[in-house]
Amino acid sequence: MKYLNEHLLPGQIGHFCAVLAFVASIVATVAYAFATMVKEETVKKSWARIGRISFLIQAASVFTIMGLLYYMINHHLFEYKYVWAHSSKALDMKYLLSCMWEGQEGSFMLWSTWHSVLGIILMFRAKSWESPVMAVISFAQIFVGSMVLGIYFFDYRLGSGLFVLMRNEMEAPIFTNPNYLTQLTDGKGLNELLQNYWMVIHPPVLFLGFASTIVPFAYGIAGLWTKRYTEWVKPVLPWALFSAGILGLGIMMGAAWAYESLTFGGYWAWDPVENSSLVPWLTLVAGIHTLLAYKSTGYSLKISYFFVFITFTLVLYSSFLTKSGVLGQTSVHSFTDLGMNGQLLVFMFIFAIPAFAWLIMKRKQIPAPAREESTYSREFWMFVGSLILLIAGIQISFTTSIPVWSKLPGLENMAPPTEPVFFYNQIQIWVAIVIGLLTAVVQYLKFKNTSKQHFIKGILRPTIIAIAVTILIAIIGKINYSQYGGGYLFAIYLMLFASVYAVVANFNYLFKGKFRTSGASVAHVGFGLILLGVLISSTKKSVLSQDKMGTLDGFFTKESKENPRENLFLPKGMPVRMGDYFVTYKGDSTAPRDPKTYFIVEYERKDDPSGPAKEKFTLYPDAFLNIKGQEGITPNPASKHYWYKDIFTYVTGLPKKGAQADSIQYKQNIVATGDTIYFSKGYMILESLNSQPSNPNFKAADSVIALEATLRVKSLDGGENVLHPVYILKGEAYEYNLPDTLSQFSLAARFSKVLPDEKKVQIDIKESASVTDYVVLKAYEFPMINVLWIGIIIMTIGFFMSVGQRKREVK
Template structure:
């Protein structure tokens, strides 16, 4: 007999699932219809009409799916697994939007939506390319929507639906035997990952997935060109789409860096995380593709290279999807999704497009244009090709080491990924960046096909000299005495100096300077050069800002107090974090820093830290407050997000590394045999600790030293089956560093558990060992304190990032440059299409 569950809202889920099936069916029909229109008689457009209408039906269906899922999340229908896993009642509306794409199903839905947007644009603009291009896009859409089906066919599961009920996802859980489980047991959802509760995560994922989806357009043109034997005609219409993909995906990656800098506490903007790498690789290959396609358009050289880079860029997008969604990066990345059983589908998706591309290239190999004449080394196309080659080699290095988990799984090896990815990848990537920066500089003084050597060397020589002067000035203000303007007179450069830093800055300065020359020509009337010049200037500034901020940032919160904070802090973090007692100022660098208290909004607590700069007369020259966030998450512990003070020349970045554990309102503590609650103490606070951990309180700290497995209790004899375990604690006073040992005991006697507390009357404390957690090598202890004025503290880290605004401004300028370039290419394409239409009309009249 079926259980009649109470309180469930099944209609939105059934509606959403119906439209998933409808969208998948419509995408399949659209692909088939456009395929037949491509291979059949062009005079009969009936297949095209079917393709168009089925694509539009698919578009409406996906919008309904999105609306249904958001309706479920917004109304807190926790009977659905997706809503329960990713949202909660305390989330504000903007973060409910983030819930939508936190899960795999939501991100696939977002990807499908953007591909539909691109497909609808192409239906209106592709003209003679519509049938073949839309066949390729439709096929991609079939694969993506299959990831959302959540059905079983012949015992094999196809996709994962976002509308699965919680009781279906956890079918064996006993709670679902109760018809009123939703009312009795499911009061709230698990909530959104605290790290994603940031405004950048509302806009970063949609932009990133728009970039991924945009990659399908130039790929579709390339495949369509090979399929319909229009071997070279696809290049011109593909270039604007390739530029759009580069601009949007680049913007998405930049937003991810903003998010990492503002929300994550690793102290930086790029960590070379495998998921970050997975999005970076196709972006770099598509940038290379754009440059080579422009070379082919202007000179007829390097056709195959442009084709290969265009095709491989989308294949790499699919491979990136496999890496991040198969669960294979679970041990090497904090960003990757867990495996939902779709690994096989993802592999088929990648292989299908890889095989399709390879077959078409092989079939058309002899028809492709290959130029026997070598390019002159004094030609722009030669060095643009070299630049694309260098960027491709750079990608090979990144993708090789990012794919280590895949290699291990395929051939059974046990290769370890880089232990410290930032210095590892930086060491490899800086030489590539130097070469690219130099090339984007002196290639601007060259012309296509042939350049006058004397004129080239004169222009280049002047720019090289000016670049050396500017580099010297920049290096003074970044690596040498000029940093005292930011850090103060006591500044010492503790970071290791690397000769590659000034060399890379010189290369980037040279690239920026030469492109300013091109920009000056654009102002004189050569407007078509504006886009590339602006994009290159932005790229150069981005490199300068990244090198300076990453190499010359300085931790100013140096610990000189003697506190070691316990084993949860490694040696580096013990040195780089300071303990601030509430309302007790401390001098760090040129700032006097004071912790002033906290305020709680929902699940987040904001810790107010005041910075002051005092002059020689102790007068306040500057004062500001920062509010780093700390959330005491039940499953993740302390989740901290920094707060940053922005200046024109630098940022001051602050985050909390440890805070006192707050009592949760209404939290219940189970009674323990062997003691009664002592009314003269405040409510106990529970800590799960390991050996070496430290707990801070008003007048000192408690260090968990060791476990005594042979503890003795006065007047209680132990028999053979009895177990008495003590946990040795050292209570250290703040004022004189006096250490007082104390050892609460946990006893199991006659199959009954007893907790024997120990008092510390000097501090008004009492300790209990209430639980042993052997699987986690942890112990649960309770600390009780007598009422009195409570003294608060935080442990915090502060970093100064010099000239980081060069990085952010450079990225914005680069995106603007891409926008100019897209506008130019679209105008060129329209002009060509108009001329072709006019010629066709003249021929018809004739």
């Protein structure tokens, strides 16, 4: 059948480039391998020239593929499966760019692109290390490139094709029509959670971090291969620092993305995919410290090899966990399985097994000092710190891999922790304490040996200052987190001291040397601030939207993870007290070509609803509204940023789509204490009148007299609730009232009049025939969250300062 209006040329060129890149990578690997092994200089240069040309050809092919992919997405060529599956016409241009790496095939191409960029840089900068290092990188490109080939070898498909046509991959009646493209007018679109500007910048940075870990790995292999067992340390240090800086930045960009776009109320949830990216960073940082120890003293060379090898291996393992689908039930970030599990495992083992086997075989040839390090030496405690980071990585990686272990015979009943945040925190907090303390004191030790007097003299002042600052923060900040008992609170206080100590001690050390060579101290200050920001924002995080009245009991379904007592029901136009604020839902709005609905939520900080506002601002949390019912929304938070805190808000529930606007009027009821008022689903009894209102929306103020009615509500199904409408006077005149609502009955009650002569009151009841216009809102307060973000920036600056310092040393 001849199909009409298809754009086949971009796909044909793209598939040709994918095959060309794969073949060119093989040629480059072979050529660079021979350039490494041959002795004759003329032949060596000839093979190296072939390697360079081949690698440049594969790099040009990869860049062409990425350009074609963007062209196809931007021009909405939905005949291609990848374009149809990950994009749509409604997306903004920045999100069309994000579509390139949303799918597995696109993410592999992003990885391959960064390998190509790094390889080209190394071709011109690695000098005598070019051939062995580029042989390893070219070899990696073979495997990354194979992931997007989509070529069958007998019955086995190698990779998943990036340029396959819809009609070749799916069986549907639409493809019996030669002009099927007139019906295939739009794609599935980008995942709603990914329609955020972080999706544009976070994946490229993170994948640059992942891709760059191959450079230290390649230098380690090159050192063993060429028997230059010690010479590789100096040129690898700038690359290791660059990789750690970029990977750490990419991970924390993901944390910022989660904070702004996901609704679990934080920036880190110990999600398995988050964990699998963190562990390689931990081992890489450990490796940097052992490399520095070796460079200055000759110790820790063998374990430095281990760390650079395990880091890249863990990156490959992370790719397997993320892309195999094995984490589909435990992670919000996991891809679905495309049938490439075998390839992913081969990719990992083909690098890991030879590297570690070679290290074991060559271990006796790798030089090491005969005597042990002094316990008063910097290198000893750097080694200890590296081992602590390794242990932390093992614990995180083992627990994260439980879905893998549970597939092994005899381990089927192994299950992930039911409360992962506390499970990880109760272990990792002790790691943070030890690393924080070491970060503070190690720089005051000299390499090889340090006199006790010198060490005490240097560390005494920052220690005293750190103790004083810790006590001050603990008192002023009222850090008394008691959710998990006294032992955990004790660990929190220790971590508080360790965090402050790391900042103070490194800040003090910073001024002892030249700022240009103080990258390590700057990075350590940033790391200490990260620990401090995590500690304060987590332990002092509070839920503002507390529903003490039980208004939303029964609102959420059993499948929902929302706690109804941590959400507030906001009828449109009615101020509801939330902490220090009165919050009013003003309505919603939409914009052309924007699929989100924006909810207008006004915050006013004041003593009572009718009083003047001390502060006023409006937040616009948004949501994708796709499915009927309160569970059918995909919300995105909005935040009010202060220098000392954030107020974090998102919508958790809405009326069902198609609900009519509420036009029912209040019905007046004149009642005395003990009288009954009936409504369609039950009745209520006026139990008492109280001059000390318990309604959380009321706050006492001078010259205000309040009277609260307690209405015991009993439904026909046996349920029981309480309403507390409030009648308020200022002086002797009526001022206003505060209604109270029960969302499950669409019921509102207001206390509107006192009749003293009759010893009765007027209670007005409104029972809506349909769902009213409202939102259900959740809000958190994160104190001192900016300490975390500032720490990330400072730590990244410190890493890149160190890169510059080590590059100057290489020159």
